[in-house]
Amino acid sequence: MTMSDAVFNIEKDVPADAVVEVRGICKKYGEVEALRNIDLDFPRGKLTTLLGPSGCGKTTLLKIIAGLIEPSAGEVRVNGRPVTGPGPERAFVFQDFALMPWATVMRNVAFGLELKGMGKAERQSIAAKYIAEVGLSGFEDKYPHELSGGMRQRVGLARAFAVNAEVLLLDEPFSAVDEQNRRKFQEDLLRLVEKERKTFIFVTHSIEEAVYVSDRIVLLSRRPGRVSQIIEPKIDRTASPDAIRRDQGYLDTVEEIWQGLKHYVD
Amino acid sequence: MTLFGYRVPMMASLIVWCILWELVGQSGAMFLVPPLSSVLAAAVTMVQTQTWQAAALITLHSFVVGMAFAIVVGVTLGVLMGRFKAVDDLFGIWVNIFVSAPLSALVPVLMILFGMGETTVVVTVFLFAVWIIVLDTRAGIRHVPNSLIEMGRSYGASTFALYSKIVLLAALPEILAGIRLGLVRGVKGVVIGQLLVSIIGYGELFELYSRSFDMENFWALTIILFAAAMLMSAAIEHIEKKVDYYAGVR
Amino acid sequence: MMASTQADTRVNGPARAVHSPAGLSLGLGRLFLRYPILSRVVSLGLFFLAWEIAGRVPISYAFPTFFDTAYAFGTMIADGSLISAYGSTLQPLVIGIAISGVVGIVLGIVMGLSRMAEWLVAPLFIVLQSAPMAALIPLITFVYGIGLAAKTLAVIMLALPVIVLNGYKAVRNANPSLVAMCYSFQGTRLQQITKVIIPDASPVIFAGLRLGLAAGFIGVILAELLITPTGIGDLITYHRSVANYAEMYAAVVSIILVSTVTLAALEAFEVRVLRPEKRRG
Numbered sequence: 001m002t003m004s005d006a007v008f009n010i011e012k013d014v015p016a017d018a019v020v021e022v023r024g025i026c027k028k029y030g031e032v033e034a035l036r037n038i039d040l041d042f043p044r045g046k047l048t049t050l051l052g053p054s055g056c057g058k059t060t061l062l063k064i065i066a067g068l069i070e071p072s073a074g075e076v077r078v079n080g081r082p083v084t085g086p087g088p089e090r091a092f093v094f095q096d097f098a099l100m101p102w103a104t105v106m107r108n109v110a111f112g113l114e115l116k117g118m119g120k121a122e123r124q125s126i127a128a129k130y131i132a133e134v135g136l137s138g139f140e141d142k143y144p145h146e147l148s149g150g151m152r153q154r155v156g157l158a159r160a161f162a163v164n165a166e167v168l169l170l171d172e173p174f175s176a177v178d179e180q181n182r183r184k185f186q187e188d189l190l191r192l193v194e195k196e197r198k199t200f201i202f203v204t205h206s207i208e209e210a211v212y213v214s215d216r217i218v219l220l221s222r223r224p225g226r227v228s229q230i231i232e233p234k235i236d237r238t239a240s241p242d243a244i245r246r247d248q249g250y251l252d253t254v255e256e257i258w259q260g261l262k263h264y265v266d
Numbered sequence: 267m268t269l270f271g272y273r274v275p276m277m278a279s280l281i282v283w284c285i286l287w288e289l290v291g292q293s294g295a296m297f298l299v300p301p302l303s304s305v306l307a308a309a310v311t312m313v314q315t316q317t318w319q320a321a322a323l324i325t326l327h328s329f330v331v332g333m334a335f336a337i338v339v340g341v342t343l344g345v346l347m348g349r350f351k352a353v354d355d356l357f358g359i360w361v362n363i364f365v366s367a368p369l370s371a372l373v374p375v376l377m378i379l380f381g382m383g384e385t386t387v388v389v390t391v392f393l394f395a396v397w398i399i400v401l402d403t404r405a406g407i408r409h410v411p412n413s414l415i416e417m418g419r420s421y422g423a424s425t426f427a428l429y430s431k432i433v434l435l436a437a438l439p440e441i442l443a444g445i446r447l448g449l450v451r452g453v454k455g456v457v458i459g460q461l462l463v464s465i466i467g468y469g470e471l472f473e474l475y476s477r478s479f480d481m482e483n484f485w486a487l488t489i490i491l492f493a494a495a496m497l498m499s500a501a502i503e504h505i506e507k508k509v510d511y512y513a514g515v516r
Numbered sequence: 517m518m519a520s521t522q523a524d525t526r527v528n529g530p531a532r533a534v535h536s537p538a539g540l541s542l543g544l545g546r547l548f549l550r551y552p553i554l555s556r557v558v559s560l561g562l563f564f565l566a567w568e569i570a571g572r573v574p575i576s577y578a579f580p581t582f583f584d585t586a587y588a589f590g591t592m593i594a595d596g597s598l599i600s601a602y603g604s605t606l607q608p609l610v611i612g613i614a615i616s617g618v619v620g621i622v623l624g625i626v627m628g629l630s631r632m633a634e635w636l637v638a639p640l641f642i643v644l645q646s647a648p649m650a651a652l653i654p655l656i657t658f659v660y661g662i663g664l665a666a667k668t669l670a671v672i673m674l675a676l677p678v679i680v681l682n683g684y685k686a687v688r689n690a691n692p693s694l695v696a697m698c699y700s701f702q703g704t705r706l707q708q709i710t711k712v713i714i715p716d717a718s719p720v721i722f723a724g725l726r727l728g729l730a731a732g733f734i735g736v737i738l739a740e741l742l743i744t745p746t747g748i749g750d751l752i753t754y755h756r757s758v759a760n761y762a763e764m765y766a767a768v769v770s771i772i773l774v775s776t777v778t779l780a781a782l783e784a785f786e787v788r789v790l791r792p793e794k795r796r797g
Contacts, residue, residue, distance in 0.1 A: 068696055086700045098697035102715050102790075112701040115711070163701065279636045280643070298658055355555035360563065366779055367772045368733035370650075374741065374752050375768055378578040378761070450646045457648035458734075462741060468651075476654040484655070492647040499646050 024074035033224035047200040049214040057225030091160035093170040099144040106140040112163035130158040150181030309486035325467040332391025344403025365397035387459040394455030395448035402444025406437030446502040580762040588762035605747035612671025624683020645677040662744035674735035675728035682724025686717035719790040733775040
């Protein structure tokens with residue numbers, strides 16, 4: 001296995017402070033084996049991406065971490081406590097946005113707090129803060145169908161931020177967003193990662209996206225999904241977005257991952 | 267539903283309802299409801315009688331003729347409405363009025379126009395069934411992707427070939443769904459028509475048995491009718507499933 | 517225009533939508549809104565013209581002209597016979613729909629949420645929905661005579677199955693992504709049902725009520741023609757028996773008109789209030 005200068009393999013060493021620990025996770029759907037024996041640690045305050053070809057089970061793994069799907073074997077621990085279902089320390093951002101069409105942006109963003117039984121005034125002031133944070137001020141009273149795809153996913157992101165979870169789980173959040181909005185959104189996401197100091201677990205099938213936003217990239221192999229490689233892109237995040245996209249380290253990492261994944265593509 | 271690890275088919279619960287019917291009937295609590303067993307016995311005897319066979323034949327005949335007209339007219343009008351805006355503008359409003367209008371109110375008009383006979387029943391079946399076929403066919407035609415039609419044109423298909431080999435086949439799932447819903451409505455139409463005309467076919471028998479409080483034969487008649495309606499609907503659904511596979515990939 | 521055409525085809529479009537009774541749901545009011553006023557006027561005008569000509573020919577001794585019918589309609593409103601007939605027809609309809617609505621929606625929701633209830637009750641209503649329930653109307657007289665109760669029961673018999681089945685399908689097919697969303701934010705089962713499943717199902721449940729009303733119109737007219745000579749059904753029967761064909765036609769047209777306007781209004785309400793995502797503009 002050859003490694004470029006910008007990339008080094010850390011498969012062996014375990015980060016000191018892991019928020020989410022995945023231990024021996026297997027998932028079978030009847031005869032089909034989706035995930036085989038996954039061991040992973042997700043370090044606190046970092047953005048880790050699960051990347052792999054379609055059908056590698058990356059979304060399944062994310063939903064197991066979220067507690068939305070039960071694993072066939074193994075366990076997930078968050079802050080040392082085993083996961084038995086969804087919990088307040090994790091918040092999920094859905095690929096199809098999962099916005100309630102009958103509710104305004106405000107109610108959608110505040111929904112997680114509404115479910116917790118928080119009073120209206122309090123939850124709306126929290127929601128308003130995050131609506132502003134994702135750049136949707138002025139759209140509080142709009143309905144989801146009045147927003148573009150990119151704006152809808154910003155609502156989904158604000159809803160996840162509003163419940164103040166430590167870990168944010170993002171399931172291909174930009175896959176239904178067009179290319180230009182996607183780039184803008186990625187830049188905003190990086191800004192929010194910086195600002196919110198939370199742990200992000202991000203699923204995508206776009207190599208460029210993964211390299212652009214991630215601190216760590218976990219490459220999964222094709223079905224049955226296994227961890228094939230962990231990559232930490234060495235990119236200067238203080239540079240401007242345009243500079244990053246032209247950074248040699250960025251380009252080399254993209255190429256490196258493509259070489260690794262190429263043989264999975266028919 | 268699963269019971270002790272076995273999958274119990276949905277329709278199996280009908281057996282529970284049949285047993286309940288039998289028990290209520292045996293108890294004699296309601297004179298309107300004789301035990302299911304005696305109703306079934308009555309049905310077996312009834313189907314062997316000349317009267318029933320004649321009534322069933324006449325009913326079936328009205329139904330088939332009415333449905334045949336409804337399908338031919340419904341599909342043709344649906345295709346025209348789907349392809350030509352002028353036709354759509356002209357008929358759209360009427361199709362949409364009649365598809366949900368209380369057509370039972372029209373039957374007395376039909377009775378004075380077409381007489382107290384089979385023609386009235388045939389027209390009733392037609393009127394009950396045709397509108398939903400038009401609407402679904404129209405929706406199916408609208409659903410045919412333009413690229414498929416352009417493909418046909420670019421390969422030099424004649425207008426006839428275009429419609430018979432591409433448009434109608436591509437719209438087949440919706441057309442069949444429309445025909446199935448039309449059949450269900452047609453059965454309601456034939457019953458309502460005959461009940462109101464009340465001197466022919468099944469309607470005459472219903473009238474006869476309910477007047478003479480012959481509940482066993484009345485329910486026997488109903489059960490056969492319900493069973494026939496269900497079987498027909500299931501048969502069409504079966505055909506529908508065979509073409510449904512391409513509804514998703516057009 | 518493009519977008520609305522697309523939405524329209526999707527409503528009646530895919531085979532799966534057509535299968536459900538809700539497939540019809542957005543036919544009427546939508547088409548009224550969509551067809552431009554001019555083509556509506558032309559379409560109505562041509563129909564009335566054809567009617568007038570057919571009446572003048574005449575194609576049958578029992579076929580009055582359009583103007584005769586319109587005149588008869590006017591006199592029937594003026595002398596109050598039409599109004600009082602509607603009083604007697606609409607009362608059982610409203611009561612019947614109210615009862616079917618409450619019972620049907622509750623039953624439908626329970627069936628959608630519980631596998632056991634679904635197994636036990638759904639097949640019964642599937643049979644009742646596709647079977648010609650009208651055949652049972654003559655039986656009603658034996659128990660409920662020919663009064664209000666008999667007509668109400670006729671309405672319930674025809675309206676209940678479609679209301680139940682729509683409620684059931686709407687709840688069973690509630691958007692799984694929204695249900696998962698609610699679960700992921702630790703919503704309780706009760707919150708899931710009241711805050712996500714029922715709001716998500718409400719447009720289809722309402723469409724079921726509307727289809728139930730359409731079936732109820734058929735039921736009440738049928739009861740009036742068959743077993744209880746009152747209301748509009750009686751007007752039709754009476755004017756037919758004394759050969760007042762214009763009055764008879766006016767009564768028939770009026771009931772079709774009343775049901776169409778009511779259903780279109782309900783549908784406009786449905787599109788405007790219950791489906792913000794389908795509202796235009």
